[in-house]
Amino acid sequence: MTTSPSEPRDLPVVVDALRTPIGTAGHGLRDVDAADLAAPVLAALAARAPAVDEVVLGNCMGPGGDVARVAALSAGLPLAVPALTVDRQCGSGLAAVTVGAALVRDGASVVVAGGVESASTAPWRSWPPSSRDGEPVRYARAPFAPASVGDPDMGLAADLLAAEHGVDRQQQDAYAARSHARAAATLERGGFAEETVPVGAVHVDERPRAGLTAERLGRLRPLHRTDGTVTAGNSCGVNDGAAAVTVVSAGTHRELGVPGLRILATATAGVDPNRPGLGIVPATGRALARAGLTLDDLDVVELNEAFAGQVLACCAELSLDPERVCVEGGALALGHPWGASGAVLVVRLFSQLVRAGRGRYGLAAIAAGGGQGVAVVVERCP
Template identity: 45%
Template sequence: MREVVICSPLRTPVGRLGGSLAPLSARDLGVAVLEALVARSGLDVNAVDSVIAAQGYPSMESPAFGRVAALDAGFPSTTTGYQLDRRCGSGLQAVMNAAMEVQTGVADVIVALGAESMSNAPLYTEQGRRGTPPAGLMLHDALARGRETVGGVNYPSPDGNVGSAELLRSEYGISREAQDRFALQSHQRAVAAQESGAFDAELVPVTVPGRKGDVLVDRDEHPRADSTLEALARLRPILGKKDAASTVTAGNSSGQNDAAAACIVTTPARAASLGLTPSVRLVSWAVAGNDPRLFGVAPVPATSLALSRAGIGLDDLDVIELNEAFAVQVLACLADWGIDAEDPRLNPRGSGISIGHPIGATGIRMLATLANELPALDARLALETMCIGGGQALAAVFERV
């Protein structure tokens, strides 16, 4: 199969739930990053075969999201597009789907897009078309409902992902202090990256209209420079009323966020002909499934498969980007891998706990970050992996070009 390279991975800033980016829809964010991708890379939009878009909380305001975003961003009507959902792995899956199409010759140039506005996740009902029940229509919050139903009827999760995280805490014997310490490290690394300008190359400023005029958002909102162990220790466990032993808090969990990210997926020859500069090449990738109640450690088998296909081991990696859904989940994976929580290769610039976790955008956000980390660290090989609610995980190995 043909070799695949990734060009110009970019992302918007990551906004907090209800924060500065909340007035914008996922489509608005997606269009903004697509327009910036074209402007910065010099990509000829007439050469793009398709836009594959990832979104975890869609609505019918943008059906076949990749197609709609492409049209709104000024791509020609010949550009096809669709959307996919593999929950937390959606963004990376968009890149992998694009890679498979390019590898097999189905397409030559594809843009992978991930976008999420968790601030605008829909409230919905399935009852309205059958008449109004006596008690009225039940509106489900898509954010909460998706976490409760993701395991289907055979693997119910009434306490959502937090309940799964607490099960890992019990299974692995991971303390609250260890979780809070890791969360603090994540914030410290992300804030240090912000202050040094390390994120600048991957960031696309976004203009947000408001009643008092436009506001330019050019900085991640989620990292907390004022975070301390003492402040984290004061937060109440989310399931504390149900289980006195619970330890998972808002402070040692990933955020609910708004953002978009995109990249160009093509072959080295096509990149050269279009004047594009590859950042990384795809070496291998894998997907794995496990018991949905222990989904947080699914990156372990996924990573094993991806590394095996690449013919390398964990010790060969220069950067390990493991999305931080929960501190306890990261620590459980590290325990299985035998890697120390302070390993400098692990999330050098923070991850989900500090930067945030806009579900559909996270996978490409991580790719944009690692693509800039590799040259900054004079490094060669990077792993990107994440757990996925419902008992899945993705892992991919990239090499600096």
């Protein structure tokens, strides 16, 4: 039996959401490793929640060793609280939220879920020597897919995706400039303040640039193809940051008596690894169908802005007006700390729908290397 979105259901509810400022790799957060970056967020959420049953964090490039467990202990959570680290590449933070929701549906009362990435302190990685006397071979990233299937760099894949969808350079630069303008305006009016936990001397996001114009972006050279359209200006940065949310059961939510975001539906999807940025499209369609909603029902849409061309191609596939996406600025301006970015999207939904009371329904969706997508649909509830 299915129910309409307006009917009360015993679904998980996000009752709190916080993040660090997002730093540019090599700058303000350069000396803070992944666990220590996540710890202040976990500590702040735990201090404002009932006893935490479990911690789930997404991470892509950390040192291993279960970063979530190290971060939870660094945050001062009790030794009895278990922790899980998940890796769905750029979708890891949002995947962690879906895992947290599943744990709540399975009986947990309170789960803190999110993600973290410290590009600045990510370990160097090497393949072992091919012979006894050989040297290790350093590599920048692990394979996202078998070479026989296709495993292009994300930027090149986004460039080809934009070309295939007729998204030209001017459109991409205009979208990127708008993201910066929106984020800078939100920062100026204090719109990120309630969701941000300072880390050391870093109190605000480092990347947004007020006054950045499409004309200035138009001077940058293509990164991946001589006649390409993806540049450093219309791509996300390389960043450090952490974000997490507190997910509780419907019963715990009733006891707390606070507003929150009811998780109506989650979905994951696979697409061609040669065009990984399209993962947003089928994941969004599945999540909306499970929630019994359409794009027209949504008040807030947060898509991860890895590349302007990729977002615009997804909007074209979804018949979604790009003006509706990330109205307070997205990852092109704020940055894309890979393992955390999906959780940042949910924090942004919480700030707009709950803290600001701006509507009822929201969507967070992100694509991931290897050709995957994750989406979550939420409803503001009293």
